Amino acid sequence: MPHPTSSTTPVALVLASQSPARLATLRAAGIEPQVVVSDVDEEAAVAQARAAYGELEPADVALLLARAKCEAVASQVETSTLVLGCDSVLELDGEVHGKPADAAEARERWRRMRGRSGVLHTGHWLRDERDEDEGGTGATLGATASTTVHFAEVTDDEIEAYVATGEPLRVAGAFTVDGLGGAFVTGIEGDHHNVVGLSLPLLRELVAEVGVGWFVLGRG
Template identity: 40%
Template structure:
């Protein structure tokens, strides 16, 4: 069985490789803003789950319709587990995605100083198999999880330096825990993998609910890929 990651996130790819999974990466072309605009009154949990579902469905449909060819790695088993994710930070009653620009990132970093926030992540899993007629979707499921984050005091100088590094611009909530931003996070409650981008304990449970074994994915593990 092969793992397909429907995300271009380097952090998610790194987590999977460190966990013994060497995934194929297939990036979706979902209009995230359009998905959110259709859910103006949804909760944070509902929004991240909807975004993950849209991304996963997009890639899975492209595989089934032959618009994306799953590349072979030796003799690739004709069976895949595809996972898509999306994350947002909820703080002060606001849901924060990627800031994209320096001023927005700086404002957010300052606001998060000495605060508590919740990182929400949606996960969408699809089980696919290839037969003589092509790829087919056997089952799918969507779940979400959350992790509490406690930020330390962040000075004006530190906030400016962090934003100047460029790291906060394309990450949910303007913070990472596995990079420069980790120095400002003093405590978390919940799965730390989730804060980085993908909850591998949740994915393992989702697979088990569909009768699939996480350990079957280790067959294609390349130890060199995680170094």
């Protein structure tokens, strides 16, 4: 693995995600990325992969979609940069759950989740699109972070009120830990940033693989 550079020259980062929570997580860590949203058809991408390789593990679905988003955006980027794609899914009873399709699905999801535990998988895929004379490696690599989430015994009325806010319809797993749904998460095992949608420790490892130091990433 290349040693992270000791250079103080900032390395630009493009975030291939429209998630406000991922952007806020990066900004809180001192990283200011450019946001470019991909046009990936997630259902089609997963269906194509299943047709080619058979059933996928939930963690593999997250990584597959993270890579698809990263590569779609990398093909559009014209500047020397690193490109990061992310995608999250909730595993419950061995099944993959992304964003609910509608309020009815969100309510049913919460009836299954309450009082139980699930695993939130977030795939991270990184492409080094920097020019060679700026230290670019041309590498493309990824990994998935997984965090166990314990849910409260919420009532039917609480589920109804939460779904009415619209928040569960906008996020993978139909819950947040950093928003309105935080009161319904009684504990987590693993990286809490990962539940928000982006594991900072894993990102640090990925950028180190391409020789980039944490304190130059997305700075300046």
